[in-house]
Amino acid sequence: MRSCRSYAAACLPVRAGWLRAALLITILLLILPAQAGQLDRAALETYFPPPLVVGEKDDAVPVWPILKQQAGSYEVFAYAFESIDLAPIPGFGGTPPDLLVALAPDGTFRDVRVISQHEPVFLEGLGPEPLVAFVEQYAGLSARQPIRVGRPNARSAGASPQTTVDGISMATASTRVINQSILASALAVARQKLGFGAGAVGLKVEARTDLDQPLGLPELLARGWVRRLTVTNGDAAAAFKGTGVEDRADGPPDAVLTDLYVAYLNVPAIGRNLLGQLRFDALMRELGPGNHAVMVVSAGPEEAPENPIGERFVLGAVPDRLAVSQGGLIVNARDMAVERRDAGLPEGLPPGNWTILRIDQAAAFDPSAPWTLTETVVRERGQILSEKIARTFTVETTLPADLFTRIKPADGPSWIDPWIARAPELGLVGLMLAVLVPVLARQRGLVANRRRFADFRLVFLALTLGFVGWYAQAQLSIVTLVGLVRAATATHDLAFLLYDPPSLLLWAFTLAALVVWGRGTFCGWMCPFGALQECVALLARPLRIQPITVPAGLDRVLRQVKYGVLAGILVAAAAGSPLADTVSEIEPFKTAITLYFVRSWPFVAYAGSLLVLNLFVYKGFCRYLCPLGAALAVLGRVRVLDWIPRRAECGSPCQLCKVRCRYGAIAPSGRIDYPECFQCMDCVTIIQDPAQCVPQVIARKRTRRAAPQPVPVA
Known part of the structure; x- marks a missing residue:
């Protein structure tokens, strides 16, 4: 100590x-200024060309209404906004992605586009094309549903297309950040503009099947489980008063214009009693889990033009005169085109036309909460240039909560998902660390056995390369430090670290090891590219390649280069310059580990040349160029232990450890240069081995010479 x-x-x-x-x-x-969206009206008009119209930007929330002309007036087609204005979640470059999101009034995504992003894997690695294709999957999905990033081709493997988007291999953490940016910004707009928020997302409501009981139509009506909407001529005249078309109906004011019965069928006590056992069971099979069915029966005059399900009703279509709404939002409901003949409806229901409307689970419809059926009555005024005038009539249904089970989504932030999904990887990485620490700490144990320790190190490095690097994608990088600097200077958000659990676990271990042992624990054992270099270096002997000894003076100068590279990257990141991302490419980690060498040829040639250099100058990149190694060497100066054992004879007269150290981390005096030590433990093996350690060998020989010789017997 x-x-x-x-x-x-x-x-x-x-x-x-x-x-x-x-x-x-x-x-x-x-x-430094805060980051904000970059699109103005002119830029938005390129994304939403005519016949769409970009409206006035909202004063309270940075949202642009996109309008579409409908029946002589403009209706909201979508709300357009940039995710960075509402959910600036930093990515792995430390800068939030900026995505243009168009959200329809019913909460579905019209479109999602990438405006800008600084995710390292999409800048020069995979390129932007996979990201563009990734965000295109959101069109048609609902912000009311919890959308998760699955594995590549998750949808074709059976994942729900309403709640899952296919992930991108080698970009799992980045796509999760982008997914969260889209959902968080969309929900912020939904709370302000659409009337729903995070509480409605992911709620699963199912009708209980254990409460079935025989009930007739009068009792269903009395309980409010079946609702009735009756519009008389007098009701219509009052609604159209002052329009000039209030007297278009034939008959007295109390004559029925339309008469509708409305029922939610998923509840067995309602559906079975209205449809009968066979038709109810068939309907539930056709409907599928998670979807909803609403029945509307017309008892009004079939020939009346105001009858919404009269002769002109189109089977299988979205009814233009009927609408289901909840919380002020229209819920997409489409006729199921169920066979009408021989319906077998029970006695008591009127003999008129009827429809069953299907509500998809993506609409996040909650049948246990109040919902409304709206009927629209349309009349025309004028003969040459006629004008359509519409009035609506509504009936609300509120069913008892005990008819349903409500399963709320699990509480917790979005980064919980990757921790759950990657639990096996975390477990194995944790196991590797649990094995490594006692092996390094017990220097008289496995480390002292030259042959067994060499085999252990080779197997461990193979796991680091194959599992930690290529499979778990947990290669630590200077990019994370760039993200930290940008977070400190601009975004003030470190949540991006939580989306890559294996890497975060390794960072925690590395920082702890820096305090105790120094830089070498990570660089010598847990760095996948370092492990790749050591594996490639095994080819030097069979290829008869002789290592090059770098002159001591030049070696000292070259070791300082990595600190200059580190300073340049961090200064550029603090200044908000994109040069930080460019200079970070000095690391070959993205090419060799993240992208498996599947990249444009200049990057592959660069990574390959470093591996070839490694055959002549052992781990030359790590010693001279690696900015991450430089950062760890600086931070490692706070370590509390000089833990590699030394003898009084080390350096003078013994130089064996110095000669054997392939990193040049032992000074002629025998002192360990911890910022340059990679903890291969070769010197520890030597000093613990009486057959290798020169002072021990000499001491043993002296002991044998000093021992008394037996006297020969005459």
């Missing part, structure tokens, strides 16, 4: 550096 005085002296430069960095961040926080 170093002394308190020497430890404090070593920490002073670090503290001064942190104070300068904190001062720089404070200044930037004051001068």
Whole structure:
């Protein structure tokens, strides 16, 4: 353990550096502007060309109404907004993606477009095309439903197309951030404009099947389980008063114009009693789970033009004169085209026409809450240029809550999902760390056995490359530090870290190891690209490649390059410059690990050249260029232990460990240069092995020479 005085002296430069960095961040926080949307009316008109019209931007919330002319007037076609204005959730580049979202009045997505994004995997890796295709999946989905990112081709594998979008391989965390940006911004608009919010999302309401009982129509009406909407000539005349068409109906004021019976059929005590057992069972099979059926029976004059399900009613269509609404929003309801002949309806229902309207589960319809059926009566005024005048009549249905089971969505933030989905990966990564720590800590155990420890290290590095890197996609990167700087200077949000659980677990372990042991625990054991270099280096001997010894002076200069690269990246990130993303490409991690070398040839050639360099200069990239390694080396200076054992003879006269150290992390004096040490443990194996450690070998020989020799017997 170093002394308190020497430890404090070593920490002073670090503290001064942190104070300068904190001062720089404070200044930037004051001068950098907050991020906001970038589209004006002219730009929006390119996305919504005629016949659509871009309305006036809302004063309270940054939303543009998109209007469409309908029957001589303009109706809202969609509400358009940029996600960055309402849900600026930082991505892995530290900058929130900006998405143009068009939300229909019923809560469905008209369209989603990418305006800008700084996700590293979509900038130079996969390219923007997979992201464009990803957001196109949202068109037609409902903001009332919880939309989750599945695995690639999840829909074709059976996932619900109403609640699942196909993910992108190698971009799982980024797509989850983008999904959350779309949903969070859409719900913010829905609360302000559409009358529903996060509480309605994901709620599952099902009719109870254990409350069936025989009930006649009079009792169903008395309980309010079947509702009746009757419009008389007098009602219509009062509604159309002052329009000039109030006297168009024939007959006395109390004569019935339309007479409708309305019932929610999913409840067995209603559906079975109205349809009969066979037809109810057939309807439920055809309807499917999660969907709803509403029956409307007409008892009014069939030939009357105002009858909404009269002779001109089109089977299988969305009725233009009937509408179901809830919470002020129209719910999409379509005729199921159920066979009308031999319906077998029970006695008591009128003999008129009837329809069963299907409400899809994507509409987030809640039958246990009040809902309304609206009938529209239309009359025309004028003969040459006729004008249509419409009036609506409504009836509300409120069913008892005990007829249903309500399953609320699990509470918790959106980042909970990836932690649940990636629990197996987290478990295996955690197991690897649980094995590694005691192996490194017990230096007289496995580390002291040269052959067994070499086999262990090779297997462990293969797991780091194959599982941690290529499978779990948990390669730590300077990109995360860029995101942290941008979060400190602009977004003030670190939630993006939570969307990649394996990487966050590795970051937590790495930071803890920095304090105890220094940089080398991650760089030497848990870095997938570092593991790839060590595996490639095994080819040097069979290929008869002799390593190049870099002159000591040049080596010292080259080791400083990585610190310059690190400083350039972090300064560019703090200044909000996109140059930070460009310079970060000095890391080959995205090419070699994240994208499996499936990338444009300059990036593949660069990563390949670093692996070839590794055959001649062992882990040259890590020693001279890696900005992440530089950051860990700086942070690792706060470590509390000089934990690699040394002997008095190390450095003088013994130089064996220095000669064997392929990283050049041992000084001629025998001192360990911890910022450059990768903890391969070769020197620990040597010093713990009496057959290798030179001082121990010499001491053993001296002991044998000093021992008394037996006297030969005459």
